[in-house]
Amino acid sequence: MTRQFVDDAGGGAGLRHLTLIALGYLALAVAGQAARTVTAWLASRLAWDGTDRLRERLTEHALGLDLAFHGRHTPGELIERVDGDVVAVADFVVAFVLDVVAGVLLLAGVLVVVCTVDWRIGCALLAYCVVVGYGMARAQRLAVPSAARSRAASATLVGMLEERLAGVEDIRANGAGEHTVRRFHQVSAALFRAENRDARIGTMLLAGTSVAFAAGTAVMLGLAAWAVEAGTLTVGTAVLLFQYTLMVRAPFERLIDQIRRYQSALAGLARIAALLAEKPALTPGTSPLPAAGPLGLRVEGVGFSYPDDGEQVLSGIDVTLAPGETLGLVGRTGSGKTTLARLVLRLHDPVEGRVRVGGVDLREADPRSLRGRIGMVTQDVQLFAASVRDNLTLFRPSPGDERLWQALEHAGLGEWAAGLPDGLDTELRGLSAGQAQLLAFARAFLSDPGLVVLDEASSRLDPATERRIEDGMSRLLRDRTGVIIAHRLSSLSRVDKIAVLDHGKIVEYGRRADLAADPDSRFGRLLDLAGVRR
Ligand SMILES: Nc1ncnc2c1ncn2[C@@H]1O[C@H](COP(=O)(O)OP(=O)(O)OP(=O)(O)O)[C@@H](O)[C@H]1O
Ligand SMILES: [Mg+2]
Incomplete structure (x- = not known):
């Protein structure tokens, strides 16, 4: 459409004809955007369905591990693993469908179209894509350790926060607030450094590609100009080629951005796998204890x-x-x-x-x-910050209020419980x-x-x-x-x-x-x- 528009305009076509082409172009753009929206929605659903299941599985697994494991890992660290790592993976899955698949398809499409227009220019574009792609794949290695480091730093920070917040009473009573804040500064500084490094590498990659693309565009423009001069191309085709060269840039840049997300998803996946590989040291047996009466x-x-x-x-x-x-x-x-x-x-x-x-x-x-x-x-x-009922049953199905009242009575809490404003539904504090x-x-x-x-x-x-x-x-x-x-x-x-x-x-x-x-x-x-x- 672009080519036709430019060539027809150059050939002195009527305004009506040109407007029709422009409207067609506009309709295509709107349809493209709509398709993108639908894909985004589908990709999000796909990612969240999958990762919710993963999160559930991880939580169950972590709760099933023995105390020895939980002694080694703070609750905050586990939260970061069950939630943070899974989110990193979800982000990547969404991005993968939207950016990586779409980007690769777009690139392939552009190459095919340019090749059919002029195979020499197509070959030049292909060579150029291969060089830039290879450079990016090399640069990707730079990003690997830095993404892993920033995820680990984030887990440390969350772990520390959780522990200090849980101990706020002791910390305050002992006047240890200042030291806790200092420690917090140190840990956040470590996170800042890790993230900063990660971002710097990302920016460097981006700057590198900008230069590569500027050079590439100049070369394509030169080639097209030469072809128009030689009479093998119309001006419309030259404009079209130029537009396609520009179109190559966006998917490449998105792919670069994805490399970083991919790294952090990979780091997240590795940590998820490590958590799932933790086996409880206590293997469950099968013999039931005697079902009733006192046990020796x-x-x-x-x-x-x-x-x-x-x-x-x-x-x-x-x-x-x-x-x-x-x-x-x-x-x-x-x-x-x-x-x-x-x-x-x-x-x-x-x-x-x-x-x-x-x-x-x-x-x-x-x-x-x-x-x-x-x-x-x-x-x-x-x-637990929950009702008296939930604190008694520990969130299991209630055996009936009568038994709960009886248990409270037996434990010597009958009088206290009778004074509760909402009975068993009273929030415990x-x-x-x-x-x-x-x-x-x-x-x-x-x-x-x-x-x-x-x-x-x-x-x-x-x-x-x-x-x-x-x-x-x-x-x-x-x-x-x-x-x-x-x-x-x-x-x-x-x-x-x-x-x-x-x-x-x-x-x-x-x-x-x-x-x-x-x-x-x-x-x-x-x-x-x-x-x-x-
Ligand atoms: N989770 C743990 N990991 C490593 N060592 C532990 C752990 N819990 C307790 N210990 C160590 O085991 C020893 C016995 O601790 P334990 O808690 O059984 O003592 P206790 O007799 O119950 O003391 P108290 O009367 O103060 O409650 C202590 O030296 C303690 O430091
Ligand atoms: Mg004890």
């Missing part, structure tokens, strides 16, 4: 050290509890009490020995029945340490486990709350096997057995009554020290 516990010759940390935290631990018996676990801070509890819950596997619950080695236990039959109340109870502990009891009542592990909060509680906790605890332990990690010896007045841990070893183990009666026992002396009646 046998800890046999257990030794343990945390992964990536050579220090032996537990060694030679032997404990036996018949169904329904309770064990009080005492020992100094850092002696390994919580660690032993984690092994009983199979949050880690012991390095030596085994843990049997209800006669089943936990390595062979079916995870579903394990989570259902063993309950734990941790030292610091995690509460600002519980005291004692209340949080009671809420965790209520959670345990709901799941009705056969073995409970209570890791008592070490914070001081007022005598009234302490009383309520003790009552809740004895109700929870009725007809259940229990391991109680106690910081206050008064909580251990009703346990059957006592184990005293010191530096990861059991230094004293026996029936509570015997130990309390023995004037030389460690436990007896601890009771004396704490001023608790033997």
Whole structure:
């Protein structure tokens, strides 16, 4: 159309004829734009459908990995992996369809058309495209490490932000704000440098192509002028060739831009693959634990050290509890009490020995029945910004309000719950340490486990709350096997057995009554020290 327009105008055609050609050209341009819009819509859908599924899969996978993995990676870093990396891939998929495929098609089309007009000029254009394409492919290598570095820097920043924001109370209370901000500056400066480098390389590539295209256009213009002079081309064809040369530029530039996106998508994909390749070290077993009643516990010759940390935290631990018996676990801070509890819950596997619950080695236990039959109340109870109901059920389908109220009642929170403005739908905020502990009891009542592990909060509680906790605890332990990690010896007045841990070893183990009666026992002396009646 361009050629016809120019040649007809030169030949003195009528205004009507020229207007018709112009209108046709306009209609084509509009149709092209419409096609582009539809493609963009389709490409976005394609990318988001796929990546949403990927995100879901990654989240599920990350949640399924064991605590050892989560100890090594901050939540923020995982968010960046599950979200940031996937977005980088989605961006690329959209861009790939729109820019890369469309760009390559356009280039091929231009080459074919120019070749049919004049094969010599077509060959020149082809040679030129090959040279520029080769240069770009070489330059692409420059961009690889810089894109990977800027993604890693971004993950570090997000990880740090998440951790510091979660700890804002401690940071503020200890006056560590200034240092935190300084650290934030350092990490953001690293990100800035990485991004800056990345952008600089991108700009350099762009500048390089601008020069190449200016030169290319000049050469094409020269060739066309020469052909018109020689009489082999009309002016319209020369204009057409010039226009096509200009058209080559846009897809090339978009392709260059895509190289960077492609790099970051590639880096993202590699990290996604690495995350998916992480396998939980704890392989799930298939034997279910006994479905009802209290469960016996046998800890046999257990030794343990945390992964990536050579220090032996537990060694030679032997404990036996018949169904329904309770064990009080005492020992100094850092002696390994919580660690032993984690092994009983199979949050880690012991390095030596085994843990049997209800006669089943936990390595062979079916995870579903394990989570259902063993309950734990941790030292610091995690509460969620959600309703009381969701905090009790931990977002699982509710077993019915009646059971929830009953659990609260059993845990000693009946009075507190009765005062809630919206009942179970009240948003939970600002519980005291004692209340949080009671809420965790209520959670345990709901799941009705056969073995409970209570890791008592070490914070001081007022005598009234302490009383309520003790009552809740004895109700929870009725007809259940229990391991109680106690910081206050008064909580251990009703346990059957006592184990005293010191530096990861059991230094004293026996029936509570015997130990309390023995004037030389460690436990007896601890009771004396704490001023608790033997
Ligand atoms: N996730 C972990 N990774 C590496 N080492 C850990 C981890 N958790 C605990 N430890 C180490 O294991 C040892 C035992 O810790 P543990 O938490 O079991 O002590 P504890 O007896 O429960 O102490 P407390 O009475 O203060 O609660 C400590 O030396 C601690 O530094
Ligand atoms: Mg502990």
